[in-house]
Amino acid sequence: MPFKQLVFSGVQPTGNLHLGNYLGAITKFVALQDNYDCIYCVVDMHAITVWQEPAELTHTTREVTAAFLACGIDPKKHIIFNQSQVAEHTELTWVFNCVARLGWLNRMTQFKEKAGKDRENVSVGLFAYPNLMAADILVYRATHVPVGEDQKQHLELSRDIAQKFNNDFAKSISERGFGDAFFPLPEPIIQGPATRVMSLRDGSKKMSKSDPSDYSRINLTDDADNIAQKIRKARTDPEPLPSEEKGLETRPEAENLVGIYAALEGTTRAAVLGQFGGGQFSTFKNALVDLAVARLGPIGAEMKKLMQDPGHIDAILADGSARARVIAAQTMTAVKDIVGFVRS
Numbered sequence: 001m002p003f004k005q006l007v008f009s010g011v012q013p014t015g016n017l018h019l020g021n022y023l024g025a026i027t028k029f030v031a032l033q034d035n036y037d038c039i040y041c042v043v044d045m046h047a048i049t050v051w052q053e054p055a056e057l058t059h060t061t062r063e064v065t066a067a068f069l070a071c072g073i074d075p076k077k078h079i080i081f082n083q084s085q086v087a088e089h090t091e092l093t094w095v096f097n098c099v100a101r102l103g104w105l106n107r108m109t110q111f112k113e114k115a116g117k118d119r120e121n122v123s124v125g126l127f128a129y130p131n132l133m134a135a136d137i138l139v140y141r142a143t144h145v146p147v148g149e150d151q152k153q154h155l156e157l158s159r160d161i162a163q164k165f166n167n168d169f170a171k172s173i174s175e176r177g178f179g180d181a182f183f184p185l186p187e188p189i190i191q192g193p194a195t196r197v198m199s200l201r202d203g204s205k206k207m208s209k210s211d212p213s214d215y216s217r218i219n220l221t222d223d224a225d226n227i228a229q230k231i232r233k234a235r236t237d238p239e240p241l242p243s244e245e246k247g248l249e250t251r252p253e254a255e256n257l258v259g260i261y262a263a264l265e266g267t268t269r270a271a272v273l274g275q276f277g278g279g280q281f282s283t284f285k286n287a288l289v290d291l292a293v294a295r296l297g298p299i300g301a302e303m304k305k306l307m308q309d310p311g312h313i314d315a316i317l318a319d320g321s322a323r324a325r326v327i328a329a330q331t332m333t334a335v336k337d338i339v340g341f342v343r344s
């Protein structure tokens with residue numbers, strides 16, 4: 001059965017949104033609005049898989065919403081909401097907890113990285129996180145999911161869950177007139193020169209909200225001075241920039257900065273090297289500062305303005321949640337029938 005094309009993605013309100021979130025995900029969210037119906041979610045239930053101060057969680061939920069708006073997502077044409085306001089996400093997660101296999105979740109590298117050596121002490125939610133992510137996407141039967149490279153494995157798991165549900169319940173799905181598949185297998189959209197933005201302090205680690213060093217990332221709310229300082233201090237090597245992409249292969253920090261420049265400028269790494277190759281890092285860094293300030297400055301300023309009116313942000317989330325709930329409720333009604341739950 002052909003599925004209606006629909007985009008879904010989410011961002012966790014776990015701290016300062018950074019350039020990685022922006023280039024890896026939010027710029028894609030904005031671009032997809034022209035050609036698809038889109039649902040963008042502030043995934044607050046994912047956030048509490050690790051401890052969040054309640055007041056801080058409320059603040060960051062509004063801040064991520066402000067970032068969506070400031071970057072240009074239209075909340076009237078599309079849907080912006082926070083996950084905890086649509087209970088069907090957790091309802092479907094339980095069904096998926098019973099579809100997904102323990103061995104599948106045991107292979108998730110993000111869990112291994114986040115749990116580290118303290119496995120016995122992390123929350124059960126952190127382990128089951130990918131099942132909630134599958135439910136987020138599939139409760140809308142979304143077909144396309146723009147994400148950064150780090151979410152690729154979770155998305156593959158979402159496809160495995162959708163496929164297993166379709167197989168396990170094939171007879172029931174067909175008897176209820178849904179053809180041979182109830183859930184689509186969602187396609188990841190992972191494209192462009194900055195699908196994995198790395199830390200400014202260490203080219204082998206991804207840029208992350210939870211890195212203790214603020215110098216490792218550029219936050220969307222950083223002012224021009226901050227952005228300039230962080231880029232100028234960004235780790236590099238003593239060599240000048242190469243003229244060919246091949247010359248970046250063993251130089252992760254240089255590769256990262258070139259990728260960031262290309263993504264901010266909307267061009268390719270090859271074109272950036274064509275312009276700056278052979279030159280000193282300092283010249284390139286100055287140009288990168290100007291570009292980053294020009295792109296991020298207006299977004300940070302708009303976010304700050306929006307954050308002065310939390311009532312407005314909450315109203316957008318309430319409206320989006322009400323519209324999301326309608327779609328999610330239809331899916332859950334069908335899922336309950338397919339699974340064999342009695343409902344009144």
Ligand code: AQP
Binds near residue numbers: 012020210
């Ligand atoms: N460094 C990155 N480069 C490219 N894309 C990235 N994303 C995150 N970091 C990078 C993408 O941003 C979207 C939202 O991410 P998230 O908030 O849901 O969670 P995350 O991937 O766990 O992000 P962080 O910053 O690393 O958070 P913490 O430190 O809390 O774990 C996703 O599409 C993600 O791929």
